[in-house]
Structures are given as C-alpha cells and as structure tokens.
Amino acid sequence: MSPDTVRLRKADIAAGLTPAYTIPVVPPSAWTVNSRRSVRIGRVLLLCVLAVQAGLSSRMGGRAFPGEARTLVHGHLQLDAFGSVPLADPASGLPSLYPVLAALTDSAFGLTGVRVLSLLAMLGTTAFVYALSARLFRARAALGAAALFSVCESTVFSGFLADGAALGLCLLVLAGWLVARGGGERPGAVLLAVVPAVLSAAFAWGTVLFLPTLVVLAALTCLPGGPGKAVLRAVLFAVPTGLLLYAGALLLTAWAGPGQALRHASDTPAAVLWxxxxxxxxxxLCAVGGGAAYVRRARLAETSWARIAVPGRVRRVLLAVLLCASPLLAVGYVLVTPGEAVAFQNLGYGLALAAPLAGLGLSRLVGAHFRNPQLGILVYVAVLVLGLVRAHNAFVPPDSTRATEALAKIVTADGRYLADEPAVPAYYLRDRTREAQWERTGRTETPRDLAAGRYDAVVLSGRPDSAEDTALTRSLRANPHYRLLTEDAYVSAAGPSSYRIWIKK
Known part of the structure; x- marks a missing residue:
C-alpha cells in the first residue's frame, strides 16, 4: 500500500466515512481446527467414504459359509433350548451372545439380514476410525484413514460375513476413541472405554490381543499432562478391564477358538506372509510412512500457527511404534498358531488401529496445501483395487443350493446323517431335521457305523484330493449299503470341489 493511499485512508477514517468495501479475514488453513465449516466438510466426505464401502461389501453374497452355518445353527439351538445348550461353540466370542443375536436376526430377515448387521457394524467401525484419527492427527489424516480402511480386503470381506468379528472390531475401535478423549484434563474419562472394550472380547476373542495397545494409548494421549496423569489413565482403563475379562473367563466352561481359518495347516510361512x-x-506401508513423518514433524507447515497441544518427540516415537505394531501382532499370531490359525479377516483388528497413522501418511504424501493430490489418489486406488479383487476372490461360499434341494427330498425327522460339514445342511434343513441328527466325519465310530449301514445318507463336500475325503469315497464305493445319488460341482475359494450325496440302497 503506497504512502498516498495510507494518507487518504486516514483522512477517510478521521472524517467518519464508511469504506466502500472491506476485505474479509481469511483463516490460514481450513483443515487446522475443528471449525463448523471443516466439521461439515469432513462429515460429508465421510458419508461418501461409507457409501463406497457399503457398495463394495453389499456386492458379495451367496450361500452360507460353513462357519456362518455353524454360528447360526448354534444360535437357533440356544433360542430353542432357552440358553441351556453347553457353552462349546465353534464361533468366535461368547457362545450365548453373537450366535443368539445372529439367530434372532436370521429368523426375521434371513442370512442376508445377518450379513447386513455385520455391514452396519463395519460402517460404524470406519466412522470410529475417522473419529479416533481426528482426535490424534486432525481432520485431514482422519479422512485419509477412513478412506484407506474402508476399502481394505479385511474390511470389505468382514463387512458382509455372518460373524462376530465386525461387531467386535467396531467396539474395539469405539473403545480406542473413548480412550483418546479427555487427555490429561479428565483422567477418569477412560472409564467409559471399559464397557466397549470388554464387549468387544465377548463378540470376538481376537480383540483381546489388542487391549494392551489401548492401555498404552491411554497413557500416550494424556496431553497436556505429566507422567503421573498418564500412568493414572492407563491404570484406570487396565484394572477394571482386566478384572471384568477375568471374571468372564471364570464363568465360561469352555474356551472357543478365535474364528475359523481360511488357510490350511500345510501352507508354508512364505505363502501365509504373501x-x-x-x-x-x-x-x-502407509502407516509406517506416516509414523516416520510424524516423528520428524508433528504438524504440516501450513498448520504450524495453530494453538494445538503437540506431544514431544519421545511421545511421538512411542505412539508411532505402538500403532504400527498393531498389525504385526495379528501377523505374529497367524504365524505362531499351529494348524488352523485365526481367520485372515481378523487382521482388520490391527489395521483399524494402524489406520490413523496410514491416514497421516496419506496426508503428508499429498503435502501442505494439497500440492500432490495425484499421489494420494494413486495410493487410494491401489488399495481399492487390491482390496476389491482379493475380497471377492476370497468371498466364494460353496454353492449348496442343488445339494440342499436333493437332500430335502430324502431327509426325515428320525433319520441319521453323516457329513463333513454338517452345519450347512443342518442350517438349511432345520425345518425338516434336528441338529442332533447330523454327525461329523472323523469320529472313531464312523468307519464301523458306515460298514453297518447305520446312516441314511452321507454328504461329502470337501476337496476331492483331501486324504479324509478320498478314504471315505473309497469306503462308500466298496460299501454294499450305499449308492451315489448325485454329484454337484461347485467352485470355492479353496478350488473346485463338489457335493456328493450317498444314500442307502
């Protein structure tokens, strides 16, 4: 502004003249603080992310997986017996909780309704991932975290699976968000996270592995606050959570494994890692990059003016290591567990806790003032394509339609039946048979009962090249009591197979 302009402006002010126009004050950055405008923009974009996630998951479908059928059969047994069924359930989580909820939903809306329940839980998980990321790293990182997590293979897969993993993950991330709230000003706020943390373990045992992560997170998010308040927050969360979990474990008479596996025990560690x-x-990788960028600089250059409490370098290092280590916990569990390990979709537990750092890495990759948006779009599209393709290749349940129709014509209310996956026919034929009529192969009495012709029908659905299936098929062909009724081929994620139904002559 020239000296003459300044002199004229002072004269106008002295004369009391109103200026013809004024230049509005422009904030340095709209992404720095949670203003009303930034909150509205973030929520609208989050709705777009959730819409994409819902579309990707809802495109999958088909008949019930054996694990889904086992969960629903057990839930219907609990309902029919008013909870008197012994607590020995193949599904993850408390046997009398999710299976019963799934059975109630199945009675009203069918299998699709149970899967939609998981979809709603996974959408809620993405929303809580956004909230947790916004609490830790502000809105830009939160949008990146929600966008990346919503299209992961584990998210798309579990988002339409009749399993307790989605509800358990939703409660776990909700507990993480509550843990991060309050900071050092309200240490007792972490007590609100105890209930969802314990419930997450009740829906899916695998979440117990990540509860110590929330304990450390409670201490690291104590800002502003000294070491004393940080330890107090961790203790206030850890002690009641541990006591409730211990009390719940004492009430159980049997321990249920954490989910059904999607891999075989013969898989090599290299194949599992791939x-x-x-x-x-x-x-x-985005989380690792975000952690390195966060340790190097707490805020983007465009937000350095903001009056926001920033943790020191030591605390930033600890937070980055904590969140990046969450997926490695799940990986280690898969590798060290012998035989059938936890299902791969449970890796989403660790990815959900690492998503805030992944969103921060995506934000730093785009740069201050959105200098490189094409890089962020490239990473998002890569995760989207890989997650979509892999999830749909894995979500291929066995097509039991024609086999079930054939069985419906021969089963009776007093028959005795043998199957390698008895839950599938027991679920679809529950109006014609009882679950106790279906027996699983592999029992020591099975060869003797087959030789005596004590089963009215035998249903084999395993892979033809499996040792057990080959032995049973050879035995049935040489058995004078049985003949092959039908053979229906199908394709699953494990490869081509077929349903073979043998009935008594």
Missing part, C-alpha cells in the same frame, strides 16, 4: 501382505500390506 497372503497377509495382500490383505493389508499397502495400508501398513
């Missing part, structure tokens, strides 16, 4: 890398490797 599958894990495809399930969430890109998101993990």
């Amino acid at each position: 599958d894990i890398a495809q399930w969430g490797g890109l998101v993990f």
Whole structure:
C-alpha cells in the first residue's frame, strides 16, 4: 500500500466515512481446527467414504459359509433350548451372545439380514476410525484413514460375513476413541472405554490381543499432562478391564477358538506372509510412512500457527511404534498358531488401529496445501483395487443350493446323517431335521457305523484330493449299503470341489 493511499485512508477514517468495501479475514488453513465449516466438510466426505464401502461389501453374497452355518445353527439351538445348550461353540466370542443375536436376526430377515448387521457394524467401525484419527492427527489424516480402511480386503470381506468379528472390531475401535478423549484434563474419562472394550472380547476373542495397545494409548494421549496423569489413565482403563475379562473367563466352561481359518495347516510361512501382505500390506506401508513423518514433524507447515497441544518427540516415537505394531501382532499370531490359525479377516483388528497413522501418511504424501493430490489418489486406488479383487476372490461360499434341494427330498425327522460339514445342511434343513441328527466325519465310530449301514445318507463336500475325503469315497464305493445319488460341482475359494450325496440302497 503506497504512502498516498495510507494518507487518504486516514483522512477517510478521521472524517467518519464508511469504506466502500472491506476485505474479509481469511483463516490460514481450513483443515487446522475443528471449525463448523471443516466439521461439515469432513462429515460429508465421510458419508461418501461409507457409501463406497457399503457398495463394495453389499456386492458379495451367496450361500452360507460353513462357519456362518455353524454360528447360526448354534444360535437357533440356544433360542430353542432357552440358553441351556453347553457353552462349546465353534464361533468366535461368547457362545450365548453373537450366535443368539445372529439367530434372532436370521429368523426375521434371513442370512442376508445377518450379513447386513455385520455391514452396519463395519460402517460404524470406519466412522470410529475417522473419529479416533481426528482426535490424534486432525481432520485431514482422519479422512485419509477412513478412506484407506474402508476399502481394505479385511474390511470389505468382514463387512458382509455372518460373524462376530465386525461387531467386535467396531467396539474395539469405539473403545480406542473413548480412550483418546479427555487427555490429561479428565483422567477418569477412560472409564467409559471399559464397557466397549470388554464387549468387544465377548463378540470376538481376537480383540483381546489388542487391549494392551489401548492401555498404552491411554497413557500416550494424556496431553497436556505429566507422567503421573498418564500412568493414572492407563491404570484406570487396565484394572477394571482386566478384572471384568477375568471374571468372564471364570464363568465360561469352555474356551472357543478365535474364528475359523481360511488357510490350511500345510501352507508354508512364505505363502501365509504373501497372503497377509495382500490383505493389508499397502495400508501398513502407509502407516509406517506416516509414523516416520510424524516423528520428524508433528504438524504440516501450513498448520504450524495453530494453538494445538503437540506431544514431544519421545511421545511421538512411542505412539508411532505402538500403532504400527498393531498389525504385526495379528501377523505374529497367524504365524505362531499351529494348524488352523485365526481367520485372515481378523487382521482388520490391527489395521483399524494402524489406520490413523496410514491416514497421516496419506496426508503428508499429498503435502501442505494439497500440492500432490495425484499421489494420494494413486495410493487410494491401489488399495481399492487390491482390496476389491482379493475380497471377492476370497468371498466364494460353496454353492449348496442343488445339494440342499436333493437332500430335502430324502431327509426325515428320525433319520441319521453323516457329513463333513454338517452345519450347512443342518442350517438349511432345520425345518425338516434336528441338529442332533447330523454327525461329523472323523469320529472313531464312523468307519464301523458306515460298514453297518447305520446312516441314511452321507454328504461329502470337501476337496476331492483331501486324504479324509478320498478314504471315505473309497469306503462308500466298496460299501454294499450305499449308492451315489448325485454329484454337484461347485467352485470355492479353496478350488473346485463338489457335493456328493450317498444314500442307502
């Protein structure tokens, strides 16, 4: 502004003249603080992310997986017996909780309704991932975290699976968000996170592995606050959570394993690691990059003016290591568990806790003032394509339609039946048979009962090259009591197979 302009402006002010126009005050950045405008923009974009996630998950479908059928059959047994069924359930989580909820939903809306329940839980998980990321790293990182997590293979897969993993994950991330709230000003606020943390373990045992992560997170998010308040927050969360979990474990008479596996015990560690890398490797790399950028600089250059409490370098290092280590916990569990390990979709537990750092890494990749948006779009599209393709390749349930129709014509209310996956026919034929009429192969009495012709029908659905299936098929062909009724081929994620139904002559 020239000296003459300044002199004229002072003269106008002295004369009391109103200026013809005024230049509005422009904030340095709209992404720095949670203003009303930034909150509205973030929520609208979050709705777009959730819409994409819902579309990707709802495109999957088909008949029930054996694990889904086992969960629903057990839930209907609990309902029919008013909860008197022994607590020995193949599904993850408390046997009398999710299976009963799934059975109630199945009675009203069918299998699709149970899967939609998981979809709603997974959409809620993405929303809580956004909230947790916004609490830790502000709105830009939150949008990136929600966008990346919503298209992961584990998210798309579990989002339409009749399993307790989605509800358990939703409660776990809700507990993480509550843990991060309050900071050092309200240490007792972490007590609100105890209830969802314990419930998450009741829906899915695998979440117990990540509860110590929330304990450390409670201490690291104590800002502003000293070491004393940080330890107090961690203790206030850890002690009641541990006591409730211990009390719940004492009430159970049997321990249920954490979910059904999607891999075979014969898979090599290299093959398992390759599958894990495809399930969430890109998101993990983004989290590592975000952690390195966060340790180097707490805020973007465009937000350095903001009056926001920033943790020191030591606390930033600890937070980055904590969140990046979450997926590695799930990976280690898969590798060290012998035989059938936890299902790969449970890796989403660790990815959900690492998503805030992945969103921060995506934000730093785009740069201050959105200098490189094409890089962020490239990473998002890569995660989207890989997650969509892998999830749909894995979500291929056995097509039991024609086999079930054939069985419906021969089963009776007093028959005795043998199957390698008895839950599938027991679920679809529950109006004609009882669950106790279906027996699983592999029992010591099975060869003797087959030789005596004590089963009215035998249903084999395993892979033809499996040792057990080959032995049973050879035995049935040489058995004078049985003949092959039908053979219906199908394709699953494990490869081509077929349903073979043998009936008595």
